Amino acid sequence: MKKTEIDTLIDSYFKWLKENTSSKIINDTWSEITTPYLDRHNDCLQIYAKKEGDKIILSDDGYIIDDLKTCGCYLDSPRRKEILNTTLRGFGVLLDDNQLIVKTLAENFPQKKHDLIQAMLAVNDLFYLSKPQVQNLFFDDVVAWFDKNDIRYVQKVKFSGKTGFDNMFDFSIPKSRKYSERLVQTITNPSKENSMNLVFKWIDTKDERPAESVLFAMLNDSEKAIASQVNEAFSNYGINVVPWSEKEKFVEKLAS
Template structure:
């Protein structure tokens, strides 16, 4: 089993390399096009500039501008705090409306990974925010956990076998009745988000207790979640939970 998983991870990393394209757009900036897809099914792009002490990574304001143009207001203090907390988990800063991250030659691979994860996390975090939707999916999950008296620690970072850091939304500590339970929310449970979740769990699970469990809360409030997405998670011993069926796991999370 472990050899099969290792082979799949190596294939995934090779796929990332093969599908990443570089383009010199002027004398200072290089455009990087990745195979990761945003909620429009467009490939995520970011930009790199060489500086005296390393490199500057920038999204050129794409993520924030896209949210605003899609009707997601970032004016409320709650949403500003949520955005800041999400970015801080990856070491990414907000310069006006632009995501930025500084890297050295030594830590470039890790920083680039974290930067992409931050772009994907913010893109997914605000997916449901529109003039017709009052709350973010993440906020709904927090309210549900609190209302259900489920104790948790938010925004936990695990280091994977690859050396990359992976953020998970919530961790419920081990109890006498239940093992460690990790919760990940997917407001937009499309193929790209499912693949990223599978990768970060297979990469980091060896550093957790052998019986640790990952639950993925899938938002099906607006659209139906594809059966293939649910099957993909189960194939890697990840438990998918449809948001409309969340009551089924309350006892396992409270214990």
């Protein structure tokens, strides 16, 4: 894609974000911010903000963890606690009595708001661990497959995007003599919402990486087929789709 096309896409993304974000004061302390990002129920994520000295406290008011529990997904086993804590640390988010919280100065508010929303989406996706047939995390399956095929990688890498926001990807595979830098993102539940979140992240990051960098979306299709609209969205933005059932076709591109 040309630079002008990327700039236009980023501008349209910002316009969409602004037009679909609203706020209201709910009491003398807290304000409610409604975002256009959707959880798995297709409800808009809401966060809450209050001033505390020279800092701003941002919280999900316990919504994400409480919703997981209501739906039968408990994160109280040692392994699931480890997954939750690792996820939150990656975004710099704290867990306080089931609330996801960040504290920030006013000048860092945009980045920290972005981090909290991304953490809420990531933890929300842990719901799919509650299904009995899911014996291992999809992420762990991918790590094991990488190791089996001698694919070199760095886990959980952050890159600053054109917007100035940090974006996290599951894996980075260094450039080789044959291939350019490759980023890999795993998606346990390849829904339309999750695919668009990755598209926005890639649009923001692409121009800040080496010119030939590519992104692979590794999608879990073990329980259901990948929807055509998901494949189309990734194709339109030059993202390589790797269905888990067809992963062996991509060994050479990732390992070389």
